[in-house]
Amino acid sequence: MMTRTQLLIGLTFLVACSPQRTVVETPAPPAPVVTTPAPVGSDEAALSQMGVDAVLWQSTSAEADWIYRQGYAFAKQKLDANMSGSDARPTAVIVDIDETVLDNSPYQVNAIQRERTFDQADWKVWTDKASAKACPGALEFLEHAKSKGCTVFYITNRDVRERASTLKNLTDLGFPFADEAHVLLMDGASDKTERRAMVGATHRIVLLVGDQLRDFDERFKDRSADYGRGVAATMADSLSKYFVLLPNPMYGTYRDVIQGKGPDAEKRQRTKAWFKSNTY
Numbered sequence: 305m306m307t308r309t310q311l312l313i314g315l316t317f318l319v320a321c322s323p324q325r326t327v328v329e330t331p332a333p334p335a336p337v338v339t340t341p342a343p344v345g346s347d348e349a350a351l352s353q354m355g356v357d358a359v360l361w362q363s364t365s366a367e368a369d370w371i372y373r374q375g376y377a378f379a380k381q382k383l384d385a386n387m388s389g390s391d392a393r394p395t396a397v398i399v400d401i402d403e404t405v406l407d408n409s410p411y412q413v414n415a416i417q418r419e420r421t422f423d424q425a426d427w428k429v430w431t432d433k434a435s436a437k438a439c440p441g442a443l444e445f446l447e448h449a450k451s452k453g454c455t456v457f458y459i460t461n462r463d464v465r466e467r468a469s470t471l472k473n474l475t476d477l478g479f480p481f482a483d484e485a486h487v488l489l490m491d492g493a494s495d496k497t498e499r500r501a502m503v504g505a506t507h508r509i510v511l512l513v514g515d516q517l518r519d520f521d522e523r524f525k526d527r528s529a530d531y532g533r534g535v536a537a538t539m540a541d542s543l544s545k546y547f548v549l550l551p552n553p554m555y556g557t558y559r560d561v562i563q564g565k566g567p568d569a570e571k572r573q574r575t576k577a578w579f580k581s582n583t584y
Contacts (some may be wrong), residue, residue: 305481362409369440379548387452397510400516417449424454452509459503515550527561
């Protein structure tokens with residue numbers, strides 16, 4: 305029989321000769337983002353609820369779905385018609401991202417449910433998920449553009465800090481040209497004029513698609529005269545040939561001209577004042 309000393313020596317030898325195991329530490333999951341409802345009766349809650357119908361329409365209506373599909377079918381016709389020309393530069397189409405190729409209505413639904421208005425931190429939580437679905441007809445149109453030899457540029461006012469998640473979302477859905485060279489995010493000002501000019505310096509832009517008229521020309525930011533309708537009338541020829549507008553009643557310059565950019569209390573007061581002054 306083995307003595308106690310011999311047993312201990314044998315166990316020590318086995319431990320020493322056993323293969324070493326590398327312990328891989330699993331990183332702790334990120335802390336959940338806690339979002340709370342707006343205080344009952346607050347200006348923020350009231351403003352949020354003003355958008356209920358718009359979010360319902362954008363999220364659920366067959367009308368919205370069909371307008372997108374109809375718009376992108378029209379975009380194909382416009383692109384094909386504009387491809388011919390004597391300009392030797394390569395052709396390009398410029399599209400916005402949010403509510404143009406990516407559907408963010410789930411973010412808006414969540415905000416309504418919590419009676420919240422837009423919040424940059426909450427928005428980044430949404431974009432970090434990289435789970436937005438493609439807007440109806442968007443992928444098919446951009447695949448068509450690529451098949452015609454047309455380069456796609458995405459000019460968006462998503463912040464540069466959202467680059468990785470935006471690229472992932474577009475790539476996962478199969479969008480063409482979804483890379484850093486062709487996705488131009490906002491780095492400071494929301495004016496897209498300079499970024500459009502960058503594309504125009506190397507490519508002949510044959511079409512632009514967006515959910516805001518400012519996706520075509522920054523002059524549409526000024527809605528002080530007749531809500532910008534006169535500007536649209538003045539630019540009707542170029543708009544008709546080179547721009548396709550898609551639906552988005554949930555947010556945009558049209559609303560900002562009424563509410564302004566100040567605190568929620570001021571936005572609510574301006575909205576009430578507009579309705580009061582336009583009551584028949």
